[in-house]
Amino acid sequence: MPQALEDLTDALVAAAIKAGADAADAMALRGQLISIDMRSGTLEQAERAEGVDIGLRVLIGGRQANVSASDTRPDTISALAERAVAMAREAPEDPHVGLANPAQLARHWNIDALQLCDPAPEPPPMALAEMARRAEAAALAVSGVTQVQSASATYSRRAIHIAASNGFFGGYARTETGISCVSIAGTGNAMERDYDGDGRVFAGDLRAPEEIGQTAGARAVARLGARKPPTGTWPVLFDERISASLIGHLLAAANGTAVARGASWLRQRLGERVLPQALSLIEDPHRPRLSASRPFDAEGLPTAPRKIVDQGVLTGWTLDLSTARQLGMQPTANATRGPSAPPSPGTWNIALTQGDQSRDDLIAQMGTGLLVTSMIGSTINPNTGDYSRGAAGFWVDKGEIAWPVNECTIAGSLPEMLGRIVPANDARVYLSRVVPSLLIEGLTLAGK
DSSP, rough: OOOOOOHHHHHHHHHHHHHHOOOOOEEEEEEEEEEEEEETTEEEEEEEEEEEEEEEEEOOOOOOOEEEEEEHHHHHHHHHHHHHHHHHHHOOOOOOOOOGGGSSSSSOOOHHTTSSOOOOOOOHHHHHHHHHHHHHHHTTSSSSSSEEEEEEEEEEEEEEEEEESSSOOOEEEEEEEEEEEEESSGGGGGGGGEEEEEEEEEGGGSSSSOOOOOOHHHHHHTTTTOOOOOSEEEEEEETTTTTTHHHHHHOOOHHHHHHHHTTOTTTTOSSOOOOTTTOOOEEOOOOOOHHHHOSOOOOOOOOEEEEEETTTTEEBBOOOOOHHHHHHHHOOSOOEETTTTEEEOOOEEEOOOOSSSSSHHHHHHHHHHHEEEEEEEEEETTOOEEEEEEEEEEEEETTTTEEEEEEEEEEEEEEHHHHTEEEOSSTTSSEEEOOOOOEEEEEEEEEE
C-alpha cells in the first residue's frame, strides 16, 4: 500500500531535526499522468507516468539547503536529512531565510469550496484516444488543412502535502484534463501552422474536441499567404490568446525577487500609476475549478484575494517570506516551490478589468495596424522595460482584417505600452489569467 504523503513529510521533518537542523519544512508529491497522441486516426503514442517526489529544506541559523528524491524508504529519508544538514552548514548565510511565525500560518480552510479535484474516475486511455481522434478528424475536415501535426489528450492527478517544524501541516489534490490540436495548412514553403486547446480541472467543463479541432484548422488556413507588414509606427491589437503575456511582464517586474535584486523597471514605482485609471489587476487564489487556486502557499500562509494594481495604481509586490523580510514588508502568501528548490514568489489567478468594447470594435477603431495572434522570442530589458518580440497575425486596413502577417518585430517601452492599453471584453473567464484583447497605439513594427 502506498505511503501517505503526510507520513512522508512528517518523517522528513523529524529526520531533519534529529540530524541537527534548527528548523525544516518538507513537501511530498504524488502524481499520475496519462498522455495520448493520435495521428492519421491511429494511436501514435501512449504514456503513463506515476511517481512520488519528496523535498526537504533545512535551516541552521541563517543558512539553508534543499534536497529531493523519488526514493521514499526510511533509510533514504535519513540520508537526505543528514546530507541537507551538512550542506546547510556550508551554505552562505542569509539573514532573510526562515520559516513563518506560527501566528502567520493558515489554520482553517475549505478545500471542497475550491473544487480542485474532479470526483469523476480517471478516464481510460481509450477514452482519451477517442477525444484526440475527434479533434484530429475535425481539423482535417477543414478545407485547406493538409495535415495535423499533433492531436493530444491528457489527464493528470497530483496530490501535494507540506509539513514544517513550525507546526504547519496541510495538503490537497488537483486534477486536469486537456485536449490540444496543431493543424498545418498549405504545402511546401507555403505551409502555415496554428493550434487550439483547452485544459480544465473538471473534465466535464472541456470544450468539445470537434470545436478544438475545427478552430485549429480554421486558424491555420486563415494564415495562408502571410507576408511581412510595412515598417513604421502603427496601432497593435494583442489578441486575447497572447495578451496575457503583456500582463505577465508586469507581474514579473512586480515580483519580490526582481525588486529585491534591483532588477525591475517597477522598483521605484510603488504607489504610482502603471495602468490606465479605469483598470485594476486582481489576484484571487480562491476561484473554484482553476489550476492556480490554493488555500495556502508553499510556506503555509493563508492565501487571500488582493489588488496588485488598483484603478491603475501599483499597490504592492508579490512576496514570499524571504523577499518580504528583505524589503521590510509583509508577505503576500505567494510562495511557490517544488521538491528540489526553496520557496520563491509567484502569482495565482489573475484578472485584468475588461472593457466595454468587443475585439471587432477595437479592430474597427484602430483603422490600420496589426492584429497579433502569436509571438516568438522575447527581448525584455528587466531594468528599463524595453520591449522587442517577434510576432505574426493579421494586417488591419480601414478597420477590417485584410491579410495574414508573419516575420515582423514589435518594439516599444513596457511602461509606456501598459500605461495606454485599451481592453476589449473578450477574456475567457475560466482561465487562470483572465486578460482580454489589448489595443496599444503607436508601437514600432519592423517588417518589409
